[in-house]
Amino acid sequence: MTYLLVLLALLGCMALLDARWKLFFWARPWAAAVVMAAGMAYFLAWDVRAIAEGIFLHRDSPLMTGIMLGPQLPLEEAFFLAFLCYQAMILFTGTLALLRRRSATRSVARSVARPAPARAPEPSRTAEPAGTEDSA
């Protein structure tokens, strides 16, 4: 049971990050549902093939519920795969959002440092550190 509870808690953490930053289900719910369903199908097919080839062996453990979805395939594996998929997408969409925001603030900083002459021909008020960061 412990392992299942840990996985559920981790899924909950991903959902909190998702909701707070509107990353995945909170950004495009239908696309997110399709991605999750496809990811689950993909990894379950991978698992089932590996089990059929005799590669994966389930071990009875006091940490698990003992509920089996199929031969050698415990209930926990489905939740693990869901967590793997959700976590991958939170990492991906989160990093994209971070990179996008960083490049947005950088372009704002650049336009502040060098105002477009057509729009802001004011005389320079103070000594502004123009282009301190850019080496261009």
Place this chain on the structure above:
Amino acid sequence: MSYLELNAVFLGIAAAAALAALVLRWAGRGSLRRAGAAMASTLAVLLVLTAVFDNAMIAAGLFDYSGHALSGARVGLAPLEDFAYPLGAALLLPALWMLLAVRGKGGD
């Protein structure tokens, strides 16, 4: 079939999806560099977490492998082949997400 051969089949699917998504994104003038960087950092984090927690879970006795199907290369207790799962996740899922965006609003 060995674990390595099985992985090659599934990673092939994920790699094809990733390629398609990146090509379409490039054609659609989305930020290819940013998408590539986000996929790479997703992969890096997933690989590190796999190295840590796959070892922990094998040590805890949650599952095992039949030795004949493994190449024998291991990272601690974790068979090297297990790292195909995070690789597949970092390739396939962001690729599908981007492909769905191309068909939809064309968002970033």
